[in-house]
Amino acid sequence: MSFLDFEPPKVLVVDDHPASRMTAVALLSVEGYDVFEAESGPAAIKCVSQTNLDLILLDVMMPGMDGFEVCRCLKQDEQTRLIPVIFITALNDRRSRIKGIEAGGDDFLTKPFDHLELTARVKSLVRQKRLNEDLDHAEQVLFSIARAVESRDPNTGDHCERLIDLGKEFGEFLNLSRPELRDLMWGGYLHDIGKVGIPDAVLLKKGPFTDEEREIMNQHVLIGEKICKPLRTMRGVLPIIKYHHERWDGSGYPEGLVADEIPLLSQVFQLIDIYDALTSERPYKRAFTPTEALEIIAQETNKGWRNPELVMQFQEFIVTLLGKSNVKIQTMEVLQASASSVL
Secondary structure, X not given: OOHHHOOOOEEXXXXXXXXXXXXXXXXXXXXXXXXXXXXXXXXHHHHHHHOOOOEEEEEOOOOOOOHXXXXXXXXXXXXXXXXXXXXXXXXXXXHHHHHHHHHOOOEEEEOOOOHHXXXXXXXXXXXXXXXXXXXXXXXXXXXXXXXXXXXXOHHHOOXXXXXXXXXXXXXXXXXXXXXXXXXXXXXXXXXXXXXXXXXXXXXXXXXXXXXXXXXXXXXXXXXXXXXXXXXXXXXXXXXXXXXXXXXXXXXXXXXXXXXXXXXXXXXXXXXXXXHHHHOOOEOOEOOOOHHHHHHHHHHHHHOOOOOHHXXXXXXXXXXXXXXXXXXXXXXHHHHHHHHHHHO
């Protein structure tokens, strides 16, 4: 079954010359496409805003707003950035093609274009666009589930949003790569998505867990991994979801990983997650000050639960972030003692 059998793809042909438009419209209509026309850049922008298009054939040389400018506008808009743009041009020089690539164009066809080449390129890009949309929608579903999970517990407030902001800043402090920063920020939303599978009686229990309830709660990291694993774009986020409750000395879960067996992003995320929990008010505790929170993290590091070297970097980051040197007063000595005993 062809992808055309589900719903005819919508293609916009933009050209200020009626004869050129008619040729492209006729060829694509015969192939089963739902074709729209626009005679200028502003008309194209208007059509795009009113129609869910799958592809745009865009003439470059148009009076007023040329094709490059139209393409730039579309690619800068979150709602239209995924629409493929094929530039149709009589220009065949290298400079024009570079300019088109810089504007965000996806392909080029030179006038007069070949019928078979036109249909092949259009079909390929429409298929790719729909695959990208499916992927984009799947990611949005995951984020929606994560927000729903967070809303089940009103006591956490904007925990995920704070983790995203703090993760970005700490990641930049550590000079993480751009993909690592993205994974760390996505982890802010998705780290507890597996709690969607935890009963309210356990998830919202105010008192201490029984051994059986603790075992149920600990399953949320495996449930979260299973939910996100089918999406390839989540590959870098999976270690955060699965391992953000591991401990440096191997006493964590789900696998009891030790030291550098724990993925670095999981260790980084764990620190910002703990810090935010400590500095936020809960029904069962007050919000600790940054100094108090760092002292608690330092004590846990001294127990062998955290990476001493990374914790020292995190402390430096918080001091820099807050601009308060008095945060160091008691934590530095504890951290140094821990580092010397573990490293």
